[in-house]
Amino acid sequence: MQRKNSRRGFTLLELMIVLVILVALFALVGPRLLGSQKKADIKTAKTQIGNLEAALEMFAADHRRFPATENGLAVLVEAPADERLARKWDGPYLDDEVLPLDPWDRPFDYEYPPSQGKRDFPNISSAGPDGEMNTEDDIINWRPSTTAQGDDPESVASSTGDVVR
Secondary structure (H helix, E strand, C coil), X not given: CCCXXXXXXXXXXXXXXXXXXXXXXXHHHHHHHHHHHHHHHHHHHHHHHHHXXXXXXXXXXXXXXXXXXXCHHHHHCCCCCCHHHHHHCCCCCCCCCCCCECCCCCECEEECCCCCCCCCCCEEEECCCCCCCCCCCCXXXXXXXXXXXXXXXXXXXXXXXXXXX
């Protein structure tokens, strides 16, 4: 009678070889995948800023002005408390009826009248991946400048981030 040499499962050596191969593959591919996510998040933030700009233009068409910094972007999804302004409100101006957060789960910054860029359109920005404003990864909808009309060149802050508009 012959004994069948039946093996079930894998040896420790076989498992270790597979593990080493998987770790090596992840070491090669992992950084590329993580870099792709960062690029996708930045593109998403730019798209969201573009959507907010379109909503602000619709608001301005109804009210003949952009919302002030104090009112912020909230007026795009809920009527203003001032009854006179609420009568002209034809919102919500965003499809989801909720203000979007940037891809890093932080609210977008809004400023009107703007202190930077063109004076005729609100500034909308995201602090970007690092979460800090006025750093090179900021995502902004104005052209960074060193001077603005009538401003002292040394008093104007500028961001070197990605420009949407």
